[in-house]
Amino acid sequence: MKANTLILSAAKDPLSAVRPRPQETKEVLRCVQDERHNGLIRDANSHSAWEARTTVNFRNDSPAEFIRSLLTAKIAIGWLLALLALFVVVPVVGKDKPPVQYQIAIPAPPDYSPLDWLIGEWSGATAEKSPPGKVHLTVSLDLGKQFLVLREEVSLDSTDTVPATRESWMGVLGPGPGAVGFVLQVFSSNGFATRYRVKVDGPQIRLNPEGGDRPPPDWLFRKTLERTGATEFTETVQAAPPNKPFFDYYTVRLSRVAPAAKPTPSK
Numbered sequence: 595m596k597a598n599t600l601i602l603s604a605a606k607d608p609l610s611a612v613r614p615r616p617q618e619t620k621e622v623l624r625c626v627q628d629e630r631h632n633g634l635i636r637d638a639n640s641h642s643a644w645e646a647r648t649t650v651n652f653r654n655d656s657p658a659e660f661i662r663s664l665l666t667a668k669i670a671i672g673w674l675l676a677l678l679a680l681f682v683v684v685p686v687v688g689k690d691k692p693p694v695q696y697q698i699a700i701p702a703p704p705d706y707s708p709l710d711w712l713i714g715e716w717s718g719a720t721a722e723k724s725p726p727g728k729v730h731l732t733v734s735l736d737l738g739k740q741f742l743v744l745r746e747e748v749s750l751d752s753t754d755t756v757p758a759t760r761e762s763w764m765g766v767l768g769p770g771p772g773a774v775g776f777v778l779q780v781f782s783s784n785g786f787a788t789r790y791r792v793k794v795d796g797p798q799i800r801l802n803p804e805g806g807d808r809p810p811p812d813w814l815f816r817k818t819l820e821r822t823g824a825t826e827f828t829e830t831v832q833a834a835p836p837n838k839p840f841f842d843y844y845t846v847r848l849s850r851v852a853p854a855a856k857p858t859p860s861k
Contacts, residue, residue, distance in 0.1 A: 703739040704769045704776075708794040711821055713742070718848035721828075725750040727759070729829065729846045742767040744778070750844060767792060779806070786810050790817075797821040812836035815843075825850040 716731040727750035736743045744765040752758040762783040776792035788806035801817040814834040832840040
């Protein structure tokens with residue numbers, strides 16, 4: 595009878611052998627919940643590491659840790675305010691200062707009084723023993739009276755020793771280095787660029803070559819202008835071939851050209 599009773603009792607609940615006990619079910623659920631909780635914590639830590647480092651925990655931190663976190667937050671806020679002040683205050687302070695005006699000292703016009711007699715328009719022809727030809731010269735103050743500008747047209751016929759010459763040149767005369775003496779920069783229609791040292795000695799003006807950016811290769815030229823009257827002067831040009839002394843190239847007598855008469859207005 596006992597055996598039958600045991601069999602019947604087992605038949606009443608056939609799943610009782612495999613059904614989990616209540617105690618075991620609670621433990622399994624608790625483990626699952628802990629795993630999910632830990633997973634959420636790991637995700638939060640991986641995506642919000644910077645927030646976790648800068649967030650002040652007011653509930654779980656100890657008093658010392660709370661004060662340290664609070665000071666860290668205050669320092670960060672202080673730096674942020676300092677940067678904002680740098681961008682806001684500096685432009686405001688700059689607006690209060692008056693603008694700085696830079697100036698370059700302009701030198702006074704040079705003293706061209708020893709050359710005053712040369713200013714004007716001149717025209718003339720070559721003298722004897724010179725190639726036949728004509729010369730036209732104009733001299734004027736320019737650029738705020740800081741420089742003298744010279745323009746000359748030279749036309750010489752050919753001879754047995756020299757070919758015909760047609761040349762136009764422009765020169766800019768100004769103070770020399772250190773405002774000592776004068777220097778003449780000459781630019782020729784032949785493509786030459788020559789520099790001359792100007793020496794004024796009473797009625798004479800000597801132009802001695804001092805090289806230049808593009809002087810005539812191996813040739814040297816020098817000039818002497820000598821005042822012979824109130825409205826006349828002579829210009830003598832000397833040339834030196836390669837490795838030879840200077841010789842007189844030509845001399846021209848120039849006279850001042852009277853200014854053109856102004857037309858009388860018709861009545």
